[in-house]
Structures are given as C-alpha cells and as structure tokens.
Amino acid sequence: xxxxxxxxxxxxxxxxVLMRADYNVPLDDQGAITxxxxxxxxxxxxxALLEKxxxxxxxxxxxxxxxxxxxxxxxxPIAVRLSELLGRDVQFVDDCIGPNVEKAVHDLQGGQILxxxxxxxxxxxxxxxxxxxxxxxxWGDIFVQDGFGVVHRAHASxxxxxxxxxxxxxxxxxxxxxxxxxxxDNPQRPLAAIVGGAxxxxxxxxxxxxxxxxxxxxxxxxxxxxxLVAKGHKVGKSKYEESDLGMARDILARAEEKSKHSRFVFxxxxxxxxxxxxxxxxxxxxxxxxxxxxxxxxxxxKAPDPTTQQxxxxxxxxxxxxxxxxxxxxxxxxxxxxxxxxxxxxTETPAVHGPVGPFAHATEVLIEALTGEFGVRPxxxxxxxxxxxxxxxxxxxxxxxxxxxxxxxxxxxxxxxRLPGVDALQDN
Ligand code: ADP
Ligand code: 3PG
Ligand code: MG
Numbered sequence: 001x002x003x004x005x006x007x008x009x010x011x012x013x014x015x016x017v018l019m020r021a022d023y024n025v026p027l028d029d030q031g032a033i034t035x036x037x038x039x040x041x042x043x044x045x046x047x048a049l050l051e052k053x054x055x056x057x058x059x060x061x062x063x064x065x066x067x068x069x070x071x072x073x074x075x076x077p078i079a080v081r082l083s084e085l086l087g088r089d090v091q092f093v094d095d096c097i098g099p100n101v102e103k104a105v106h107d108l109q110g111g112q113i114l115x116x117x118x119x120x121x122x123x124x125x126x127x128x129x130x131x132x133x134x135x136x137x138x139w140g141d142i143f144v145q146d147g148f149g150v151v152h153r154a155h156a157s158x159x160x161x162x163x164x165x166x167x168x169x170x171x172x173x174x175x176x177x178x179x180x181x182x183x184x185d186n187p188q189r190p191l192a193a194i195v196g197g198a199x200x201x202x203x204x205x206x207x208x209x210x211x212x213x214x215x216x217x218x219x220x221x222x223x224x225x226x227x228l229v230a231k232g233h234k235v236g237k238s239k240y241e242e243s244d245l246g247m248a249r250d251i252l253a254r255a256e257e258k259s260k261h262s263r264f265v266f267x268x269x270x271x272x273x274x275x276x277x278x279x280x281x282x283x284x285x286x287x288x289x290x291x292x293x294x295x296x297x298x299x300x301x302k303a304p305d306p307t308t309q310q311x312x313x314x315x316x317x318x319x320x321x322x323x324x325x326x327x328x329x330x331x332x333x334x335x336x337x338x339x340x341x342x343x344x345x346x347t348e349t350p351a352v353h354g355p356v357g358p359f360a361h362a363t364e365v366l367i368e369a370l371t372g373e374f375g376v377r378p379x380x381x382x383x384x385x386x387x388x389x390x391x392x393x394x395x396x397x398x399x400x401x402x403x404x405x406x407x408x409x410x411x412x413x414x415x416x417x418r419l420p421g422v423d424a425l426q427d428n
Contacts, residue, residue, distance in 0.1 A: 018140030022149035067123030133160030146170025151421030158421030196221030197342025271321025319345025
C-alpha cells in the first residue's frame with residue numbers, strides 16, 4: 001500500500017509544479033536515445049498535471065557528470081523525445097538554477113512545459129545541499145516526485161527539496177512502490193525468483209530476501225559462475241567474482257537449510273554455452289557439468305569424453321545451457337508470481353542474423369515462459385537496468401505485468417530498505 005500523498009490528493013489547478021523525473025536513459029555515441037522507457041513511463045503524470053493547466057517545470061539527472069557541465073550528458077535530447085511523445089512543445093533551458101531559468105520559468109504559461117538542464121552539473125545536487133534545493137524550489141509552488149529510479153538516493157532533488165515545497169508523488173512512483181511492495185509482502189504463491197546478471201555483491205540483499213520469501217529461486221548469468229566456483233566447478237575464463245565466494249557459500253548454506261525444513265528449491269545451472277571469445281562469430285559448444293545428458297548424446301554410441309562435462313581453461317560460460325533454461329522455464333510455469341532480475345547470459349552480443357545473439361537464448365526462453373508462450377502466464381515483476389534494456393530492445397515491455405524503471409531503487413525496495421526520496425514526501 002502506498003501511504004504518501006499523490007497528485008490526486010492536492011489542489012494543482014493553475015499552479016506552478018516542479019516535477020522530478022528520472023530521465024537517466026542510455027545514449028549512443030552520437031547522443032541519440034537508445035531506450036526511452038523511462039521517458040514514456042513519465043507521460044501519464046505529465047498528462048494529468050497538464051489537465052490541471054499547471055505551469056510544469058521538469059528536472060532530472062543524466063549519467064554521472066560529477067558536478068561539472070558535460071555536453072554529452074545534456075538533457076536537451078530528452079526534451080525533443082518528450083515533445084514527440086506528448087505531441088506538444090517542450091521548452092529547454094541550459095541550466096537548472098540561475099537567471100536563464102528564472103526568465104524561462106517567468107515566461108511559462110499554463111499548460112506549458114519546461115525541461116531544465118542536468119541537475120548533476122552542480123555538485124550540490126548529490127551533496128543534498130539545502131541552498132541548492134532552495135534555489136530549485138523557486139520554480140514551483142508544489143513539488144512532484146516521479147523519478148522512481150532515483151529515490152534510493154538522498155540528493156537535493158529527492159530529499160532537501162522536500163523541506164522547501166509541499167511534496168507529493170506522481171503516478172509512476174506510486175505504481176512502482178505499490179506493485180513492488182505488494183509482490184514482496186503479499187505474493188500469490190507459488191512465488192518464483194529468477195536472479196541473474198553480473199555480481200552477487202550487487203544483489204546480496206535481494207538474494208537473501210528472496211531465499212526468505214520465495215518457493216523457488218534460480219540463479220543464472222555471471223552470478224551463477226561464482227556459485228559454481230564456490231561448489232568446486234571449473235569455469236575456465238568465465239566472469240566470476242573471487243571476492244563474492246564467501247557470500248556465495250553463505251547463501252548456499254542458507255538455501256540448503258531452508259530446503260531441509262520446507263518445500264523450497266534453490267537451483268543452479270547444470271549446463272552452459274561456452275566460447276573462447278565474446279565475438280558473435282565465435283564457435284560455441286555446450287558443457288553440462290551436472291546433467292551428463294548432452295555429453296552422452298554428443299558422443300553416442302561411445303562413452304562421453306570428459307571434456308564435454310568440463311569448461312576448458314580458455315573458455316567462458318556466456319549463457320546458461322538449454323537444460324537449465326528449460327528447467328527454469330518449468331519452474332516459472334508452476335508459479336503464480338515470478339520476480340525476475342538479471343539476464344541469464346551476455347545478451348549484449350549481437351547476432352549475425354536477427355535480433356537474438358548467441359548468448360541470449362536462455363534469456364529468450366525465460367521471456368517466453370514469463371509471457372505465456374508455453375501456456376501459463378504468471379504475474380511477472382521485472383527489474384534491473386540491463387534486463388529492462390534488453391526487454392526494451394526486444395520491444396516487449398508491454399508483455400510483462402510490471403517492468404520497473406528503477407535499477408538500484410527497485411532492488412533496494414525489494415530488499416525491504418527505506419527509500420529516502422519516498423520517505424521525504426507528505427504522508428496521506
Ligand atoms: P541488471 O542491470 O539487469 O540488474 P546486472 O547489471 O547485474 O543486471 O548484469 C547484467 C550484465 O551481466 C550484462 O552486462 C551481461 O552481459 C552480464 N552477464 C550475464 N551473464 C554473463 C556471463 N555468463 N558472463 C559475463 N557476463 C554476463
Ligand atoms: C539509475 O539509473 O539507477 C538511476 O538513475 C540512479 O543513477 P545513479 O546510480 O547514478 O545515482
Ligand atoms: Mg546492470
């Protein structure tokens with residue numbers, strides 16, 4: 001349940017509104033926006049505000065320019081995209097405080113939109129500086145927080161600002177917090193969690209939390225490699241984190257303990273797709289360190305060569321294998337609710353033909369299982385910057401129940417941490 005005031009609970013008619021969005025979107029070398037989900041998801045709040053004829057000033061950060069104006073982190077391209085999405089003009093001003101902004105805000109009419117330049121061009125933003133916040137506060141009569149992706153930071157535009165203006169939530173923030181907390185606190189069971197991506201240390205809190213609440217937890221991606229090493233498997237040159245091995249052992253022990261006392265499955269991949277380079281044309285082979293089936297089939301009618309069950313010293317596991325993907329898909333089909341965070345392999349490597357690269361197959365199988373291609377469609381909650389980026393690239397954001405715009409913010413919320421940018425808003 002969302003306990004903060006939203007734009008539904010305050011009088012906004014003809015007011016000046018300062019809205020915080022998270023328009024920290026990926027840009028290519030030419031500065032073109034490569035994924036605009038965070039922008040499209042802010043549109044419902046903007047439309048609701050414009051219906052009240054507000055003068056709307058929007059602020060955001062982009063990237064980590066560390067307090068210095070940096071052209072490649074300018075929000076100008078965002079104003080262009082937002083204007084296309086809204087079908088109306090979005091003005092832009094080259095700073096977020098100072099005389100140019102003052103003039104632009106002064107000239108703004110009811111129903112017009114002004115986007116400010118990157119907040120992080122000023123070091124005071126990340127310092128949660130009160131003076132900087134009071135300068136920002138001049139641009140509105142009321143503050144609307146809708147940047148879910150950044151509310152885990154206590155910065156001037158998420159925390160200090162709320163000491164200067166009445167502060168409420170926008171629709172995106174409300175929907176994210178409501179959906180994620182409902183799934184974590186009161187899931188329809190069975191609850192399955194599929195966790196992948198890069199590092200255990202990034203997701204240790206959420207892993208621990210999921211082992212606590214879920215009925216089925218499966219690990220993929222490079223994160224699985226660290227678990228495999230902890231279990232004594234050879235992973236060759238695969239990406240894994242030496243420093244996370246202790247965490248991996250602790251988690252394995254916790255999972256084992258839980259399965260002794262309850263119906264609980266903790267699943268690690270039993271096969272992988274390996275190659276000696278990340279190149280899309282690199283030749284791949286399957287290795288099944290636990291299943292033995294691939295090796296049997298590949299060498300039938302002879303006895304399997306032991307190399308088919310072991311990753312060679314110069315090889316890397318770049319995706320989980322077909323058995324593991326199918327097992328996870330089966331787990332997903334038995335669940336009523338699925339939390340998915342982190343890709344199963346290196347989804348960034350492009351294909352020679354078509355959109356799905358050589359190390360994205362397991363992630364694709366998982367997506368099919370989640371979106372009902374195999375008959376059952378569980379409630380799906382998806383998060384993670386790279387994971388959501390891949391789903392966007394596949395144009396599938398609409399195929400899941402909730403695709404979070406937050407990376408770190410969604411992980412922290414799922415792990416049960418307080419979000420300073422939400423705590424600071426007015427209680428309802
Ligand atoms: P998210 O941003 O979705 O939370 P992470 O940042 O934790 O996900 O991890 C995503 C990254 O993990 C991707 O860049 C992907 O290439 C990488 N990855 C997944 N599996 C592997 C693997 N087997 N080897 C190397 N990198 C991997
Ligand atoms: C994100 O992309 O996770 C948010 O925009 C926050 O950005 P940050 O990690 O640079 O604070
Ligand atoms: Mg990531």
